[in-house]
Amino acid sequence: MSAAVEVQGLQRSYGSLRAVDGIGFSIGHGTCVAMLGPNGAGKTTTVEILEGYRHRDAGAVSVLGQDPANADREWRLRVGIVPQNCSDLLDLTVAECVAHFASHYPRPRTPSALIELVGLADKSTSRVSALSGGQRRRLDVALGIVGGPELLFLDEPTTGFDPEARRAFWQLIGTLKQEGTTILLTTHYMEEADALADHVIVVNRGRVVADAPPAELGARAGGHAIVRWTEGAEHFEVETPTPTSFVAELFARTGGELEGLEVRRPSLEDAYLRLIDDEAVL
């Protein structure tokens, strides 16, 4: 079966700025892919081309077997979008919003159950203007999934969340993944990509600089572990490909309990920063 999303040689310029300069990747059905990259890397342009909002200058794009430039009603029924920075709907209540957007689909989720699912049951009669940032974002997600989409676009869904709200949100995305929804997520939070994504695409200066599962992306960044400890007043930090034998040797040498011993694998964030950094040198 072909992939849910297939992108080849995608290009888009704004004046003389090449915002997207030959991006290509594919997303398998039922997988969750996170797109990472600094501001201005071309993430939003790419995603909005896939959503059928923006046009492209060159390249081949297939989303659920169709070119989003020719998006029709049938295609829109299968695609859910959670856009960035929404400040609309303020004078409606949560329940009114969900009911209204449900009415655009032939077989929508039950509004009350959906409101429950996104954790807004006690807010359903509140005006949207009275919601907190996190609650508002959960409503945005509810509106994105009300039609039961096969493919969901989430553009920076958790910006401004407190840690608890973020965890709750991740659980919600986990539920959608279990239901078989294909998800393309853009985010600035590495731990979010790590927690949710089967696959990570790092974009910088309009090009894909890495495309791998989160764990492999870490390995690609050198794969060396960092060992830290303290002897007396002195702090040590060593990068090593063989942390187990390094610690064994260390123990043999000092023969006792090591103060502040810590063995750390490079995080996705380390890997990401290294990837972006390498680019800057080039």
Add this chain to the structure above:
Amino acid sequence: MAPRRRGGSIAWLLASWRGRARVELLLISRDRRTIIFTVMLPFILLLVLSSLLQGKPLNGGVSYAQYLTAGMIASGLVYGAFQSLSVAIPDERTNGTLKRLYGTPMPHSSYFAGKVGGVLFIYVVQVVLMLTLGAVAYGVHLPHTSSAILTFLWLSALSLISFTSLGIAFSSLAKTGQSAAAIATPIVLFLQFTSGVFFVFSKEPRWMQLIASLFPLRWLCQGMRSVFLPPSYGAAELGGGFHLGQVALMLGAWSLIGLVLCWRTFRWLPLGED
């Protein structure tokens, strides 16, 4: 099979239009700015000006309130259809309303159907409020002949089409609602003062009459006067009559211009984001 499916899809389309109109009504009724500056303003103006100028009848014994009622109903239509849409739509373009709707399978026509529903709602409320006020407080004679009522209906319909479509077309000019208001408000004020809303049109300077005659408000006011003023007052009009054929022709032409402009210029996304 095919005709049945077609019937089903039309029913579904109508339901979608109704759903969007319902949302527009909720938004209008909850927005204090719209209630005051769009729904209530013509009522307030009618109240204040009629009180100030009470007891100063115009030529032919017509009370000022009677004359002003025609003009304020015309003005209310312009506020609700042209001015409020030309400001609300840029706001909805910048706050993401249009982008979100564009990303759903909602038929695009539903957005416009909702706007039309909102405009109609505002107009009906304005007319009921002003006619009640006029009749109760200033002895305004309401149209009662079937020909006057018929004229009122086609005149309202044609004017709603032209000013709604012009408002939607105008909304594509400005980036934000605020900048749209800065352009639309002076235009509306200028047209009100020159088109015979407050002052007797036939007594205006010739150049003013000529400019106002290019735009639809002058013709809407003239048509409304034919509804609210006695037939004999037609003699005091420019050209010695209400000339309803000419009124229909000008409003029809502006409807056509407005609809073509809407069709050609409407944008779902902010400029540069497509």
